[in-house]
Amino acid sequence: MAFDLENAGFMTRAIHAGQGPDPAFGALATPIYQTSTFCFDSVEDGMAKFDGATPGYVYSRGGNPTVRTLELKMAAIEGGEDCVAAGSGMGAVSSVLLGLLQAGDHVIVGDCVYGCTNVVIRDVMPKFGIEVTPVDTSDLGAVAAAVKPNTKMVYFETPMNPLMKVTDIAGVKRAVGEGIRVVVDNTFAPAPVQRPLACGADIVLHSVTKYLNGHGDVIAGVIIGSAEDIAVIKNIGVTKTSGSICSPFDAFLIIRGLQTLGMRVERHCANALAVARYLEGVPCVKRVLYPGLESSPYHELVITQMNGLGTGILSFELADDVNGMSSFEAGKKLLNALQLSHIAVSLGDPASLIQHPASMTHHNVSPEVRAEMGITDGLIRFSAGLEDAEDLIADFKQAIAQL
Ligand code: LCS
Numbered sequence: 406m407a408f409d410l411e412n413a414g415f416m417t418r419a420i421h422a423g424q425g426p427d428p429a430f431g432a433l434a435t436p437i438y439q440t441s442t443f444c445f446d447s448v449e450d451g452m453a454k455f456d457g458a459t460p461g462y463v464y465s466r467g468g469n470p471t472v473r474t475l476e477l478k479m480a481a482i483e484g485g486e487d488c489v490a491a492g493s494g495m496g497a498v499s500s501v502l503l504g505l506l507q508a509g510d511h512v513i514v515g516d517c518v519y520g521c522t523n524v525v526i527r528d529v530m531p532k533f534g535i536e537v538t539p540v541d542t543s544d545l546g547a548v549a550a551a552v553k554p555n556t557k558m559v560y561f562e563t564p565m566n567p568l569m570k571v572t573d574i575a576g577v578k579r580a581v582g583e584g585i586r587v588v589v590d591n592t593f594a595p596a597p598v599q600r601p602l603a604c605g606a607d608i609v610l611h612s613v614t615k616y617l618n619g620h621g622d623v624i625a626g627v628i629i630g631s632a633e634d635i636a637v638i639k640n641i642g643v644t645k646t647s648g649s650i651c652s653p654f655d656a657f658l659i660i661r662g663l664q665t666l667g668m669r670v671e672r673h674c675a676n677a678l679a680v681a682r683y684l685e686g687v688p689c690v691k692r693v694l695y696p697g698l699e700s701s702p703y704h705e706l707v708i709t710q711m712n713g714l715g716t717g718i719l720s721f722e723l724a725d726d727v728n729g730m731s732s733f734e735a736g737k738k739l740l741n742a743l744q745l746s747h748i749a750v751s752l753g754d755p756a757s758l759i760q761h762p763a764s765m766t767h768h769n770v771s772p773e774v775r776a777e778m779g780i781t782d783g784l785i786r787f788s789a790g791l792e793d794a795e796d797l798i799a800d801f802k803q804a805i806a807q808l
Pocket of ligand 1: 495498593
């Protein structure tokens with residue numbers, strides 16, 4: 406009898422779910438099935454596999470055994486019926502929209518999301534007759550007020566990139582009621598932090614590029630939800646329309662990374678909290694945006710929705726006048742003076758990364774929309790890596806001393 410993984414702890418599931426000795430030779434590490442196509446025993450066999458009457462693989466854009474292992478593992482980790490992997494986080498975002506929406510539909514979108522997501526939803530979707538209303542989803546009253554008769558989806562990130570506001574997922578589901586899909590981009594708070602489906606969301610997606618792969622060497626995405634929704638998103642979105650499939654080699658690397666997800670994420674969160682606490686006490690720091698801080702308005706949601714862990718990312722802003730420099734000028738000087746953290750976009754890598762949202766991750770968002778979102782020119786985003794917290798703080802101390 407197989408072990409009851411459904412009721413097992415998080416680390417046990419992350420290591421064993423979806424994965425077992427390969428049927429061909431018993432390989433324990435999932436083999437990389439690096440092939441475009443699969444041969445049929447006969448025409449009849451090919452016809453049956455195309456029909457779905459016989460299980461099996463026909464062509465790697467439609468499915469691949471290595472990628473399927475990743476999908477089954479992610480479905481187990483997020484607690485969903487099924488998962489489809491995509492070639493990037495943006496492939497996942499666009500496949501959900503292309504798969505589930507049509508002309509005439511209305512979408513409520515979080516007013517603070519990753520720059521490219523903002524462009525795809527707010528600029529591209531209206532070209533196809535989809536109505537879009539940006540809303541601060543951390544305000545449940547505003548979400549409820551934005552619902553129209555043709556609303557089909559609420560889409561948001563929590564925590565939000567880069568302002569770190571947290572949305573009450575169960576609250577959004579209650580505010581919009583049944584019949585409107587709640588889609589959560591969970592990139593900033595992967596399990597064991599937050600499991601949106603358990604909070605009532607219908608779809609959860611990730612940029613796997615970040616914590617899930619966790620080693621900074623892959624670009625990929627995943628979408629998890631009901632078997633019915635995933636079949637549509639896969640067939641219309643990932644495999645046919647966007648064609649943004651995950652490669653077998655990338656799937657292999659991600660499967661490897663997922664087995665240590667729990668330990669890594671806990672360490673990222675602890676490091677971010679330590680740096681946030683340090684920055685909060687620095688006189689030339691105007692504000693620190695980190696939901697795990699006791700002073701954060703989202704601290705209660707960290708306890709109730711985020712397993713008490715928070716996230717590995719924080720944003721902050723220096724004072725308006727730092728020794729005669731504006732917060733933007735002082736911020737640039739600070740980033741250039743850091744010796745350990747790299748100036749780079751992305752997040753969730755083993756190495757700490759620091760970046761300037763207004764000119765980097767959100768540069769493609771117009772200055773007006775950035776101002777509306779609350780992304781100031783002085784804002785800096787820090788992704789805490791897996792280093793020792795004391796070293797990260799020592800690096801900030803020496804850089805701040807140079808301002
Ligand atoms: N969703 C979120 C919340 C993201 O932060 C990103 C990328 C994506 C989706 C898209 O994922 P990708 O296609 O890159 O795998 N965020 C980035 C960031 O903040 N810095 O660099 C990329």
